[in-house]
Amino acid sequence: IELIDTSYRLTLNLDGAPPLNSADNQHWRKRNKIKKAWHQLVDSEARKSGKPKEPLAAARVIITRVSRIPPDGDNLHAAAKFVLDGLQHAKVIANDDHLTVGMPDVRWCKGIKLRTLVHVMGCAPEDLDILAWDHFPPADGYDHFSQVEDSYLREPPVDEEWLDIL
Numbered sequence: 001i002e003l004i005d006t007s008y009r010l011t012l013n014l015d016g017a018p019p020l021n022s023a024d025n026q027h028w029r030k031r032n033k034i035k036k037a038w039h040q041l042v043d044s045e046a047r048k049s050g051k052p053k054e055p056l057a058a059a060r061v062i063i064t065r066v067s068r069i070p071p072d073g074d075n076l077h078a079a080a081k082f083v084l085d086g087l088q089h090a091k092v093i094a095n096d097d098h099l100t101v102g103m104p105d106v107r108w109c110k111g112i113k114l115r116t117l118v119h120v121m122g123c124a125p126e127d128l129d130i131l132a133w134d135h136f137p138p139a140d141g142y143d144h145f146s147q148v149e150d151s152y153l154r155e156p157p158v159d160e161e162w163l164d165i166l
Helices: 028-049 073-089 160-165
Strands: 009-015 059-067 105-110 115-122
Touching: 009 028, 028 073, 059 073, 073 105, 073 115
Parallel strands: 059 105
Antiparallel strands: 009 115, 059 115
C-alpha cells in the first residue's frame, strides 16, 4: 500500500554524511556495513520526526550535505544514494526510483560540522520532475526509441503540451 499525501513533510538533521566515492572502491562487506548504518540512522531519525502511516507513492526529496570542503557533483549525487535507500528502508518513500522521487535535489552547504539535512515533501505523482518519453509521449505517436541507429540523425518532433510542462 502506498500513500499519496501532499501535506506530509519530514525534516531530518543527520549527524555525519555518507562517504563520497570511497564506498565504491571498498569490499562489498564494508560497503554493506555503511549502507546498513545509514538505513538505521535514517530510520531512527524518521521515527522520531514522524514517519507516514504508509510509504509515500510520490515525494520531493532535498538532500543537503553540510561540510567544510565542497565535493564534486558526481560524488555528491552518488553519496545521496545512501540517504535515498535509507528513506525507502524506513518506509518513508515507497521506492527510490525515478517515478517515486523524480530527480532528488542534492545540494551542498558550507559548514563546520559534517552533517546531512534531508527534506521530504509528499506530492502528487504528476508534480514530480519526471522527464521520460513513456510519461510524456510525443504527439505524433512515433516511437523515438525503436530506431536507435538513426535517432541521432534527426531531432524528435516537438510536443507543445510536453513543453508546457517544462
